[in-house]
Amino acid sequence: MHPTDRLQGETPERLAERLGDALTPPEARRIIAHVVQRGGDSLLGVQQLRTTARKAVEAELPIGQVKVLDRQASQEDPFVKFAIALPDGAVIETVRIPLERKGRYVVCVSSQVGCAMGCAFCATGTMGLSRNLEAWEIVEQVRLVAAELRASGEGRVHGVVFQGMGEPLHNLDNVLQAIEVMSNPCGLAVDARNITVCTVGIVPGIDRLAGMRTRIRLGISITSAQTALRRSLVPMEGKYPIQEVVEAAKRFHERSGRLVMFAYALMGGVNTTDAEADALAELLKRMPARLSLIDWNPIAGLPYRPPTPEERDRFHDRLAGMGVPVIRRYSGGKDIGAACGQLATESTRKSRPRGTRREPGAPASEAGETSASSDQD
Ligand code: SF4
Structure with a gap:
């Protein structure tokens, strides 16, 4: 073994x-x-x-053992964040996200300890990559949340989103194996149509998913539709430009029939300009997709800010006026560091000091968007 x-x-x-x-x-x-x-x-x-x-x-095969080190419930909304210790001492974070329909939850899972993508606006991106999670370590995150919901009578796990720590397409074999177990009737019996894999745009990984004719959903984090700006925020742009990512997303849609979910984190004064909205509309034209706008969440030490209400409204209205199917999405758990982009455990964070960023186009691999929000309903 x-x-x-x-x-x-x-x-x-x-x-x-x-x-x-x-x-x-x-x-x-x-x-x-x-x-x-x-x-x-x-x-x-x-x-x-x-x-x-x-x-x-x-x-x-032994039975794997993980341990919940910490459980933080938000005071602002019904989000819960778990810090989970793995057998080698690494710590990952998992978030329980409530859906509007009472009693239904989505689990935002991590796929790696840290992340190699180095996105400039993301807490996990400051950590660097320690290692991939094994399939069973991904399954355990969902199992723990499902067990807690069952024990408390609060509800059940409706879906899973790979939007926690790590880029799932950078650990695709283990992610796919975990999805098989999660969706198996003898496993966690989560409908594969309610499982979303979110990436910053690893084209070969998207094509691999397209070739599988899978029922899972694909989410793509855009961040910017303008090459120079995106490259400064998402190093993977140097390897897989967003135009190629969108073409791969089209292939995924054609093969799977599944709508692709595009996410866009609004950073005030950075990617909220009219020129950016126009580039975004151009990028997504003729692409059957839904675009979610979400406020970037403050992370200590990073030089960005959330959008003002005026910036947010203007950006949204300009896109909607150009026919882009755009929605605003709420990102919860801000007070417990569980919101989009905020996941990073102290133990792993220390492995790469803040401000130590990978240069655009540099190493490693691919990415999603560190999370805690959900498009599922
Ligand atoms: S946004 Fe996603 S891919 Fe980028 S550094 Fe954060 S976890 Fe990694």
């Missing part, structure tokens, strides 16, 4: 295949339901599991 594999990263089908003759498919289904759905921490509680099969599974 791979030393970091754990049972929570397996579908029943994969588990049965891994174990071969030692495990039957019904036994595999009961094991995954016990561990992923019910949070079982030992296989002794699995019904109708032969002792030989249990021992074979225990020898092949």
